[in-house]
């Protein structure tokens with residue numbers, strides 16, 4: 001328990017009632033990312049505040065609201081179809097739309113996939129981080145922006161990673177189970193920034209996964225929960241409390257209820273797992 | 289909770305299911321989490337079912353917060369539209385679908401209220417607390433959805449157990465969008481007093497709701 005915890009606990013009710021704003025709210029949001037006890041305390045408070053909306057007198061909306069909503073959904077569906085069809089970046093298309101079925105790849109294909117995803121990742125990552133500089137929780141919404149990124153802009157960024165300050169790291173399997181399943185991934189971000197993008201695949205979608213970091217004092221901290229798709233893939237931006245270059249390690253762990261679960265996928269931030277510059281040239285996508 | 293529905297629901301399909309002809313019987317039987325998955329895959333029929341289940345609760349809340357039917361309807365549409373776009377981000381581990389919807393509603397409405405609060409107020413504008421407490425929407429009373437009636441009765445009962453000062457702290461913050469500092473200023477009380485009132489109020493509400501076994505998740 002430290003002074004941040006004390007502050008958090010003194011203000012948890014006000015926070016849940018939306019009565020804490022500005023810098024104090026941001027501080028509490030950051031604290032929650034890594035402090036389990038405070039996060040759990042807030043969840044208890046929210047169990048109560050989550051019922052307050054039901055104090056509202058029952059009222060009926062006009063039927064026209066539903067009609068307008070479904071008109072918008074119809075437009076949205078059409079727009080999506082068009083943007084996927086015209087998108088020219090093979091990484092996005094293959095990863096989010098045409099990801100090979102589990103088990104469809106053999107070992108050689110996995111190698112090729114890993115070779116080309118690394119360079120292909122830099123451009124979307126850079127765009128992501130620009131788009132996400134103000135941090136949004138819903139990366140999915142940004143995919144349409146990535147899809148429509150101009151090819152020229154994409155290749156310009158890929159050709160100039162040093163200027164963007166972007167670094168790409170490879171997650172290494174840190175447990176036998178992950179080695180067996182060929183779980184792997186990459187982590188990208190500017191070491192001086194506090195937002196990174198986690199891309200991983202072949203994680204167990206039935207288990208809860210989290211991103212953890214180890215700071216320079218060797219202290220482990222929970223950073224964020226991961227949203228693993230049913231295919232076992234993850235594509236998610238993660239906000240860290242400190243610049244990512246200052247951490248010793250960043251890892252993905254299966255949530256096991258302990259305060260610091262063992263790593264499944266691991267990145268050492270000392271450069272050991274950095275993707276080499278020679279890899280960072282556009283490669284050819286795998287053709288299945 | 290195993291099926292994604294609220295634990296206080298009275299039956300699986302619930303009385304909220306108006307027989308909208310466009311919705312297949314099968315989908316209407318699905319739990320929220322399954323419908324959200326279908327929605328994430330682009331199935332608008334799943335949205336249809338979820339809208340029928342929860343639009344009244346969302347609209348009632350929005351109307352209470354904003355006090356204006358037209359704006360509340362805009363918000364209702366926006367909340368469901370966002371839930372459609374963000375369906376893939378919703379995971380049951382974070383709570384129930386209705387909790388998620390209501391929390392989007394609250395965030396957006398509070399932003400709107402604070403924007404309005406920054407505009408000059410008319411000198412004769414009504415007392416916000418009284419306005420909210422007594423507000424009906426001018427139309428004939430609407431019958432409550434049975435599935436939410438229990439929780440509404442219990443939270444309303446719990447609120448009556450609070451001293452007036454604690455109740456008004458909740459009203460001003462949660463429904464009127466005032467920060468704890470603004471409440472302290474408005475009521476001429478130290479900030480610490482307002483924090484304490486909020487803490488005691490939530491604690492007392494929790495005790496009552498736990499005694500009654502009422503919760504959404």
Ligand SMILES: [Zn+2]
Nearest residue numbers: 004005035038
């Ligand atoms: Zn804490």
